[in-house]
Structure formats: C-alpha cells, structure tokens
Amino acid sequence: MFAYLVRRLFYAILTLWAVSIISFVIIQLPPGDYVTAYLAQLAVQGSTLGINEAENLRAYYGLDRPMYYQYYLWLERMVKGDFGYSFEHQKPVKEVIGERLLLTMILAFASVLFTWTLAIPIGIFSAVRQYSIWDYVFTFLGFIGLAIPNFLLALLLMWVGFSVFGMSVGGLFSPKYLSAEWSWARVMDLLKHLWLPTVILGMAGTAQIMRITRANVLDELRKPYVVTARAKGLSGWRLIVKYPVRIALNPVISVTAYVWPYLVSGSVIVSVVLSLPTVGPILLRSLLSQDMFLAGSIILLIGLMTVVGTFISDLLLIWADPRIRLEG
Numbered sequence: 001m002f003a004y005l006v007r008r009l010f011y012a013i014l015t016l017w018a019v020s021i022i023s024f025v026i027i028q029l030p031p032g033d034y035v036t037a038y039l040a041q042l043a044v045q046g047s048t049l050g051i052n053e054a055e056n057l058r059a060y061y062g063l064d065r066p067m068y069y070q071y072y073l074w075l076e077r078m079v080k081g082d083f084g085y086s087f088e089h090q091k092p093v094k095e096v097i098g099e100r101l102l103l104t105m106i107l108a109f110a111s112v113l114f115t116w117t118l119a120i121p122i123g124i125f126s127a128v129r130q131y132s133i134w135d136y137v138f139t140f141l142g143f144i145g146l147a148i149p150n151f152l153l154a155l156l157l158m159w160v161g162f163s164v165f166g167m168s169v170g171g172l173f174s175p176k177y178l179s180a181e182w183s184w185a186r187v188m189d190l191l192k193h194l195w196l197p198t199v200i201l202g203m204a205g206t207a208q209i210m211r212i213t214r215a216n217v218l219d220e221l222r223k224p225y226v227v228t229a230r231a232k233g234l235s236g237w238r239l240i241v242k243y244p245v246r247i248a249l250n251p252v253i254s255v256t257a258y259v260w261p262y263l264v265s266g267s268v269i270v271s272v273v274l275s276l277p278t279v280g281p282i283l284l285r286s287l288l289s290q291d292m293f294l295a296g297s298i299i300l301l302i303g304l305m306t307v308v309g310t311f312i313s314d315l316l317l318i319w320a321d322p323r324i325r326l327e328g
Contacts, residue, residue: 008314012307019303020078020296024071027292027299033063034087037289074293078300084293088286093297097279101301103172103190104278110194111202119206120252123213124245130218138210145207151269154200158274161196169196170275178277197274212251220244246320253316 035058058064062073074084083093126135161169171178172193177186220226221244229239268280279298286295 008311012311015307016300016303020075020300021071023299023303024074024292024296025067027287027290027295028067030290032290033058034290034292035063070292074296083297086286086291086294088289088291088294093294096294097282097298097301100277100279100282103276104280106190107172107194107197107201107276107278110198111205114198114202115205115209118202119209120213120249123210124217124240126210126214127217127221128240142207142210145203146211148203150200150204151273153203154197154270154273157196157200170273172197172276197270197276200270200274209252209255212255213248216248216251217244220248249320250317253313253320 055064062070065073077084085091086093086096089096122138126138129135158169172190173186174189174193177189180186217240221240223244226239226244229243234242268284270276271278271280272284279301283295283298285291286298
C-alpha cells in the first residue's frame with residue numbers, strides 16, 4: 001500500500017506539472033496578450049493608448065519576455081505558494097480566488113452529496129423493481145434530467161421563484177452578507193441559499209449516476225454468485241446490499257472522481273445565470289482578457305481537483321471491491 005501511495009503521488013505531481021505547461025501554452029495561443037485585450041476594451045469605451053504606453057505596460061507586466069521565461073517565473077512563484085498577479089484585478093491571484101474557491105468547494109461537495117444521496121438509492125430500487133411503475137417513473141425522470149441543460153433549469157426555477165413565490169432567486173448570500181466577515185449568521189444565510197444551486201448542478205449528475213447504478217445492479221443480479229447465495233437461503237435486501245450493490249458501485253465511484261472538476265469548470269453558465277460568487281465566472285473573464293496567471297492558476301486548481309478526486313476514487317474502489325489487487 002505504501003509503495004502504491006508513493007507511486008500515485010509521483011504520478012500526481014507529474015500530471016500537475018504537465019497540466020501547468022499545457023494550460024499556460026494554450027492560454028497564450030490566441031493572438032495578442034492582456035495589453036491587447038485592454039487596448040480593445042479602451043477602444044470600445046472611446047479611449048486610446050499610445051504605442052509607447054502599451055509597450056511600457058507589457059514591460060511592466062513582463063509580457064515582453066519569451067513564453068518559456070514567463071512560465072519559469074510563474075512556476076518559481078508557485079513553488080513558494082504565490083500564484084502570480086492578476087492583471088485585470090490588480091491584486092495577487094490568491095486574493096482574487098480566495099473566498100470564491102472556498103465557496104466553489106462547498107457547492108461542489110454539496111452537489112456530490114446530493115447526487116449520491118438521491119441517485120444511488122433510486123438506481124438500486126429501480127433495478128430491484130425492474131419494469132414496475134416506479135421503474136418507469138424514475139427512468140422517465142432520469143431522461144428528463146439528462147436532457148434539460150443546467151442553465152435552462154436555473155432560468156426556469158428563477159422564473160418560478162419570482163413569479164409564483166415573489167422571491168429573488170440567485171446568489172449564495174443575502175445583500176447584507178455579501179461583503180461581511182464570516183460568522184454563524186453568514187453561514188446560516190449561506191445554507192439558506194445553497195440548496196437551489198446544489199439541486200441545479202446535481203440534477204444532471206443524479207440522472208447519470210442513477211442510470212449507471214440501475215444498469216450495474218441489474219447486471220450483478222443475474223450472475224451465478226447471486227443465484228448461489230439465494231439457494232443457500234440469503235434473500236431480500238440483505239443479499240442485494242451485501243454483494244451486488246457493493247460491486248455495482250465501482251463505476252459510480254469512478255465517475256464521481258470527475259464530478260468535482262466539472263462542477264468548477266462546467267458550471268460557468270449556471271454561475272453567471274444565478275450570480276454565484278464561484279471561480280467559474282472569474283475563469284471565463286480571465287480567459288477573455290488573457291489574464292494568464294489568473295486563468296492558469298484556476299485551470300491548475302481544476303487539474304489538482306481531478307487528480308485528488310481520482311486518487312480518492314481509487315481508495316474507495318479498494319474498499320468497495322476486494323477483488324481489486326494492487327500488487328500487479
């Protein structure tokens with residue numbers, strides 16, 4: 001086990017290093033740089049900036065250096081815990097994404113918890129009661145959940161909340177708690193606003209995992225070891241939970257490893273629609289303005305979440321399925 005953990009840690013560091021290089025290069029592939037985007041923004045506002053001033057800005061931000069040297073400076077800062085400086089926000093990257101990253105992690109954890117709590121029991125029940133009325137109902141709801149885009153569901157719920165209940169749906173805090181310090185009152189206000197984006201972001205994942213769980217449990221129920229267990233007198237939910245469900249959860253655990261980065265990067269439109277203070281809108285804005293240190297840091301954090309999620313899923317697979325062996 002120790003050798004496996006060391007090997008996975010080495011692979012994780014190597015993967016993050018590769019992600020940092022690829023993301024840094026891709027961000028700089030579009031023509032121009034942050035100064036170019038800044039000049040275009042000034043032109044839209046009716047202002048101009050001279051050539052000398054523009055070159056001075058590039059020299060000030062270090063954009064006149066070669067790409068490999070800019071990456072070296074960024075990597076050197078990251079080793080020291082400094083993710084660089086955001087050109088657009090005029091402050092360190094850590095200050096820009098600090099609280100937003102915390103809120104993103106809270107929202108992602110709540111969405112994963114909602115998905116698991118709802119999808120796995122429904123998938124098991126649909127498999128055990130195959131072709132029953134409840135199986136058809138849950139199958140229909142699952143297809144609806146997969147078909148409706150998250151941002152459309154967000155718009156629909158916002159309209160229902162405003163027109164039917166007369167309440168403004170959006171954000172994670174009430175206006176008086178937006179810039180307040182963390183306190184018990186602010187935490188309770190967050191919990192009151194957290195349920196709606198949790199349901200919206202977790203709906204598609206719930207439908208997907210529900211279908212996967214149902215298919216895998218059905219496949220396990222037809223295998224010889226289940227027939228043998230029933231022949232020996234083990235029947236009912238005890239048999240289902242002890243053997244088929246435990247093995248059928250393997251693909252579910254594997255899929256969950258990729259839910260975390262999706263909730264950060266794939267929920268950008270939902271975050272914009274609901275005005276959520278997460279890192280999604282900041283990532284979109286930084287890519288449009290070519291704020292390379294900010295965008296690169298967020299993409300690197302998404303890669304870190306993917307690596308950590310995969311590692312956790314591997315450990316859960318070892319616990320859930322004793323057939324998995326690490327020696328080979």
